[in-house]
Amino acid sequence: MARASESFPRNWLRRGIATVIGVLLVLLVLSMFFVVVPAGHVGVLLHFGAVRSSLSEGLHLKLPLVQKVVLMDVRIQKSETEASAASKDLQTVKAKIAVNYHAAPEQAARLYAQVGTGYAQTLVAPAVQECVKAVTAQHTAEELITRRQEVSSKIHNVLADKLAPYGIVVDAFNIVDFDFSQKFNEAVEEKLAAEQRALKAKYDLERTKTEAEQKLTQARAEAEALKIQREQVTPELLRLREIEVQKMAVEKWDGHLPSVTGGGVPFVQLPFTGQK
Structure with missing residues (x-):
């Protein structure tokens, strides 16, 4: 049991x-x-x-x-890479690139047959480097800075056309950063400083010119006023002014005659007795 x-x-x-x-x-x-x-x-x-x-x-x-x-x-993939290229004016340019892309679902089988699953390293990365170099060589270093959005859009289009035959869609392309040589950066800073000095000199010249014009305008106005005054002076006006001066002198007289006349002969004032 x-x-x-x-x-x-x-x-x-x-x-x-x-x-x-x-x-x-x-x-x-x-x-x-x-x-x-x-x-x-x-x-x-x-x-x-x-x-x-x-x-x-x-x-x-x-x-x-x-x-x-x-x-x-076939989800959206992100790739960040650094690309080195030369500009149209032979400046060395280092760029940090960010690319968003994905494999088209309807072309996944053909992409696998042509490239395989490692298409990011085999196809996308080299294509990014090539397109960046090709477009960068079409612009000067200054244009790469001032027309950055236009350059980015152009690289996007070139890259999209290059990867489209393989069934890869470029969703977004961004230039994260541009970096130039030390000499070029110093030249840019010096150019900006020179432009600032030129603007200041132009401003000072305009200010001096404006002040001179203001003084000239004021002098012309004063001369015009004097001219008008001279034109308004008539014999009648001079006689009127003379009468006004005499009237003012009489009002200020204290009742005493001067003791010396203009001829140098003393004038003696006798006291008034009130008798004849």
């Missing part, structure tokens, strides 16, 4: 292990017949190694040992 009770757990354990192994074998067999393509991916169906078709997201049936599915990421 004791032996029977001891063998029961062992039998149950063996049956449990056999069940788990059986389930695993069934899942393994099923996995050989089915494949799941996750979101943001396209499955490239290979039949004896040759590209047969592309599979969308979801569960798909495949033949084990005959067919294989390779997953291609």
